[in-house]
Amino acid sequence: MNLDSIGDWNRTHYTSQITPDLDGQEVTLFGWIQDIRDLGGIRFFILQDREGTIQLTIPKKRVHPEVLTKTNFLQKRFSIALKGMVKKTSMTPRGIEIIPSDVKILGTATEQLPLDITGKTPANIEARLDARPLDLTLEKNLAAFRIQHTALQAIRSFLFGKGFLETHTPRIIASATEGGAQLFCVDYFGQKAYLAQSPQLYKEELTLSFEKVFEVGPFFRAEESHTRRHLSEFTSVDIEQAFADAKDVMALLEQVIYHTCLTVKETCTKELKVLGYKFEVPQLPFKRLTYDQVLEDLKTTGITIPWGEDIPTEAFRELGKLYPFFYFITDWPTHAKAFYIKPREDKPEVCEGFDLMWRYIELVSGGTRISQKEQLIERLKEKGLNPDSFKSHLQAFDFGMPPHAGWAIGLERLTMILTGKKNIREVTLFPRDRVRLTP
RNA sequence: GCCCAGGUAGUAUAGUUCGGCCUAGUAUAUGCGGCUGUCGCCCGCAGGACCCGGGUCCAAAUCCCGGCCUGGGCGCCA
Numbered sequence: 001m002n003l004d005s006i007g008d009w010n011r012t013h014y015t016s017q018i019t020p021d022l023d024g025q026e027v028t029l030f031g032w033i034q035d036i037r038d039l040g041g042i043r044f045f046i047l048q049d050r051e052g053t054i055q056l057t058i059p060k061k062r063v064h065p066e067v068l069t070k071t072n073f074l075q076k077r078f079s080i081a082l083k084g085m086v087k088k089t090s091m092t093p094r095g096i097e098i099i100p101s102d103v104k105i106l107g108t109a110t111e112q113l114p115l116d117i118t119g120k121t122p123a124n125i126e127a128r129l130d131a132r133p134l135d136l137t138l139e140k141n142l143a144a145f146r147i148q149h150t151a152l153q154a155i156r157s158f159l160f161g162k163g164f165l166e167t168h169t170p171r172i173i174a175s176a177t178e179g180g181a182q183l184f185c186v187d188y189f190g191q192k193a194y195l196a197q198s199p200q201l202y203k204e205e206l207t208l209s210f211e212k213v214f215e216v217g218p219f220f221r222a223e224e225s226h227t228r229r230h231l232s233e234f235t236s237v238d239i240e241q242a243f244a245d246a247k248d249v250m251a252l253l254e255q256v257i258y259h260t261c262l263t264v265k266e267t268c269t270k271e272l273k274v275l276g277y278k279f280e281v282p283q284l285p286f287k288r289l290t291y292d293q294v295l296e297d298l299k300t301t302g303i304t305i306p307w308g309e310d311i312p313t314e315a316f317r318e319l320g321k322l323y324p325f326f327y328f329i330t331d332w333p334t335h336a337k338a339f340y341i342k343p344r345e346d347k348p349e350v351c352e353g354f355d356l357m358w359r360y361i362e363l364v365s366g367g368t369r370i371s372q373k374e375q376l377i378e379r380l381k382e383k384g385l386n387p388d389s390f391k392s393h394l395q396a397f398d399f400g401m402p403p404h405a406g407w408a409i410g411l412e413r414l415t416m417i418l419t420g421k422k423n424i425r426e427v428t429l430f431p432r433d434r435v436r437l438t439p
Numbered sequence: 440g441c442c443c444a445g446g447u448a449g450u451a452u453a454g455u456u457c458g459g460c461c462u463a464g465u466a467u468a469u470g471c472g473g474c475u476g477u478c479g480c481c482c483g484c485a486g487g488a489c490c491c492g493g494g495u496c497c498a499a500a501u502c503c504c505g506g507c508c509u510g511g512g513c514g515c516c517a
Binding site: 035037038041042076091093114115116123126225226231310314362364365410412413435 | 449450466467468473474476478479480508509510511512513514515516517
């Protein structure tokens with residue numbers, strides 16, 4: 001098929017901007033054919049663009065013969081441009097339709113699409129991800145990512161307002177930041193290097209100069225996780241603040257979450273409606289549970305965990321039923337947290353690390369960091385890590401490391417909470433997991 | 440890494456219990472035809488599938504073995 005050139009046409013409106021008071025006006029629209037209903041003498045197309053849909057109506061005997069000929073070729077997902085007249089009508093849900101006067105075909109599509117784009121026969125996640133570029137055109141998916149976009153925008157503007165600087169630290173690193181073996185190796189000009197699993201060490205080093213920093217970016221974990229809340233590549237929203245402790249950054253965090261929920265609730269009403277999801281903006285302050293309290297609460301559900309042990313998923317699920325919203329867990333056993341988390345001065349077996357939970361999902365983890373070099377070296381050794389491989393990080397502690405604290409939000413997990421999606425891959429454009437490397 | 444479940448047209452499913460009535464049903468999608476107000480349009484027609492390999496049996500989508508692939512749970516974590 002010969003495709004048309006876009007020529008000097010410019011879009012005058014998105015579909016969502018067409019209202020009944022534009023009756024009689026000529027508009028230029030760009031978009032895709034989402035659905036076709038041909039009744040014989042009259043033919044309807046649903047035109048979709050980023051912002052929504054609108055009906056194109058072709059009364060076959062009363063439309064330009066050229067338009068009729070052109071629309072004979074149209075199939076689902078063809079991208080088109082059209083000029084047409086806005087017509088007020090009582091016969092469409094939105095009270096308007098477009099009578100095209102000129103149509104250009106800009107892109108074609110296969111006859112048999114790999115997914116049903118009208119939503120009559122929903123596909124499984126696997127089929128959806130295999131055809132992800134098409135899947136993302138579905139209104140529900142557009143809505144989910146619009147919510148993610150809005151959430152991130154809210155977080156950024158809030159942090160800017162609090163004086164944080166946005167930074168960019170390396171993704172290619174020489175040694176582990178968290179310990180353990182869950183790193184992807186890369187060949188760096190013959191040297192062994194790794195993909196960063198977090199910006200942890202760099203953001204701490206930046207508190208020496210910029211004091212309050214944040215970073216949004218992808219990080220990599222080579223864990224063979226097989227769950228609906230893990231990715232091999234995920235997006236982290238990290239902050240680190242000088243002259244602050246866990247209490248300070250927890251207060252900041254709950255404000256960030258509150259502000260984000262409020263913004264999404266207020267500005268994404270259309271998207272939430274499309275998703276059929278309602279969520280309550282959480283009340284401040286969030287509940288703060290200590291690790292010890294959590295163990296007590298779990299006993300009432302019949303789960304007994306010896307002090308010092310990690311809390312298994314099954315227990316978190318029970319806890320989520322007890323606290324079906326956001327809550328902090330504080331005062332974790334020191335050995336259960338990363339080496340850079342500061343032990344409490346009055347009670348060193350417990351640390352100043354915290355998690356922000358949403359039901360059973362660990363959404364954020366953070367804490368006061370160790371700012372004394374000797375203590376950090378000691379903790380590295382306790383964790384079985386070699387201080388020599390952290391040499392370049394440890395030098396920062398010779399240059400006046402301030403007391404500091406920070407946290408990291410899992411952006412996709414936050415999006416799950418804001419959209420009601422149960423599988424993290426649904427809220428990741430092109431998810432990477434244990435088995436998926438394409439598309 | 441460990442443990443479960445499962446692979447049937449483009450998509451989603453029925454059928455597998457207890458092998459035969461499966462020449463594999465249904466919905467939707469696709470193609471063709473019809474229809475002037477549809478909006479999950481409607482009506483008719485058509486084409487389209489049992490993951491791969493081996494085994495048992497008169498007979499395998501169905502049972503057995505091996506493989507491949509996928510989903511989910513655990514651990515770990517954001």
